[in-house]
Amino acid sequence: MIRLARCSVALMLVIIACPVMRLLAQGITPEQLTAAAVLPLPLPLRSGAAVMTIAEDGTLRPLRAGTNGMICLADTPADSLFDVRCYHQSFMTLVTRRRVLARSRMADADVTRQIDAEVREGALKLPAGPTAGYRMLGPIHGYDAATNTTTDAIDRWQSLHIPYATAADMGVTEESVGIEPYAMASGTWWAHVMILERPLRY
Numbered sequence: 001m002i003r004l005a006r007c008s009v010a011l012m013l014v015i016i017a018c019p020v021m022r023l024l025a026q027g028i029t030p031e032q033l034t035a036a037a038v039l040p041l042p043l044p045l046r047s048g049a050a051v052m053t054i055a056e057d058g059t060l061r062p063l064r065a066g067t068n069g070m071i072c073l074a075d076t077p078a079d080s081l082f083d084v085r086c087y088h089q090s091f092m093t094l095v096t097r098r099r100v101l102a103r104s105r106m107a108d109a110d111v112t113r114q115i116d117a118e119v120r121e122g123a124l125k126l127p128a129g130p131t132a133g134y135r136m137l138g139p140i141h142g143y144d145a146a147t148n149t150t151t152d153a154i155d156r157w158q159s160l161h162i163p164y165a166t167a168a169d170m171g172v173t174e175e176s177v178g179i180e181p182y183a184m185a186s187g188t189w190w191a192h193v194m195i196l197e198r199p200l201r202y
Contacts, residue, residue, distance in 0.1 A: 028077050028145070030063050030064075032145050032148070033051070033053075033063060033074045033075065033077070034051045034063050034064050034074070035148045036074070036075055036082075036084055036143065036145065036148060037049075037051045037063075037072040037073065037074040037075065037084050037086075038051065038072050038084075038086065039084060039136055039148070039150065040072070040084055040085060040086050040134035040135050040136045040156060040158075041070065041072065041086050041134050042134075045068060045070055045086075048066055048067040048068030048070070049066050049068060049070040049071065049072050049086060050062065050064060050065055050066025050070065050071045050072070050089075051063040051064040051066075051071075051072050051074055052071060052072070052073060052074065053073070053074050054073055054096060054099065056100075056103060057100065058096040058097060058099060058100035060092070060096060066089075069088055069089050069090075070086050070087070070088060070089070071086065071087060071088075071089050071092050072084060072085070072086040073085050073086070073095075075143075079140070080139065080140055081137065081138070081139065081140055082136065082137070082138055082139070082140050082142060082143040082150070082154055083135075083136070083137050084135070084136050085133065085134065085135040085136075086133065086134045086135075087131065087132075087133045087134075087161075088127065088131035088132060088133075090127035090128065090131060091127050091131045091133070091161055093124060093125065094115065094124055094126075094163075094189065094190075097115060097118070097124060098111060098115060098190070101114055101115070112185070112188050112189070112190065115189050115190075116188070116189055119163075119189055126163050126189070127161070127163070130160055130161060130162045131160075131161050132158065132159070132160055132161070133158065133159040133160075133161055133192065134157075134158050134159075135156070135157055135158075135159070136150065136154050136155065136156045137154065137155050137202045138150070138153045138154035138155055138201075138202060139153055139154075141153065142154040155198075155200050155201055155202050156197055157194060157195060157196050157197060157200065158194075158195040159184075159192040159193060159194055159195065160192055160193045160195070161190075161191070161192040162191055162192065162193070163188075163189045163190070163191055164187060164188065164189060164191060165183075165186075165187070165191045166183070166186045166187045166191070167182075167183035167186040170183055170193055172193055174186050176194070176196070176199065176200070178199065179196040179197065179198055179199065180196075181193050181194060181195050181196075182194055
């Protein structure tokens with residue numbers, strides 16, 4: 001039997017209060033969720049990355065501690081997508097804040113303005129320099145939990161996040177043409193260079 005610290009003894013309270021127990025109730029083990037979460041990373045970074053789930057309020061809840069500064073967000077079980085992503089810990093506060101605002105049905109432009117305001121006010125802190133991101137996204141049938149592998153149905157890409165840099169600053173275009181690197185969100189806090197392995201479908 002797996003003993004889970006700080007989970008309520010009462011089953012219903014456990015399922016409500018403890019994310020790991022919710023996963024077990026759905027037939028997904030924390031080990032499976034962790035293995036899937038680090039797949040976007042280069043192999044040398046996987047064993048040292050922290051793995052977390054993210055609550056509706058943006059709170060990060062650990063599945064595994066890390067040692068190399070990378071944090072991977074686990075897939076959400078029981079939906080139609082396989083969606084896992086990893087960012088440096090110095091950028092993760094911005095990422096989680098973005099997700100909280102997006103879940104409140106705020107328009108993308110308003111999310112950007114709100115985060116910009118919070119950065120200016122000092123409520124959110126920018127990383128000291130560029131940071132990397134890694135992501136895999138596609139239909140859930142493109143991921144095999146038994147073998148922890150993906151098919152060609154899953155897109156995979158990397159990004160280099162340089163807040164407030166413009167496409168001109170970075171020497172790239174703002175349009176995706178083939179698999180050449182290009183800028184997204186040029187000039188904003190979310191500015192980053194996309195590095196593709198093939199044209200994205202998602």
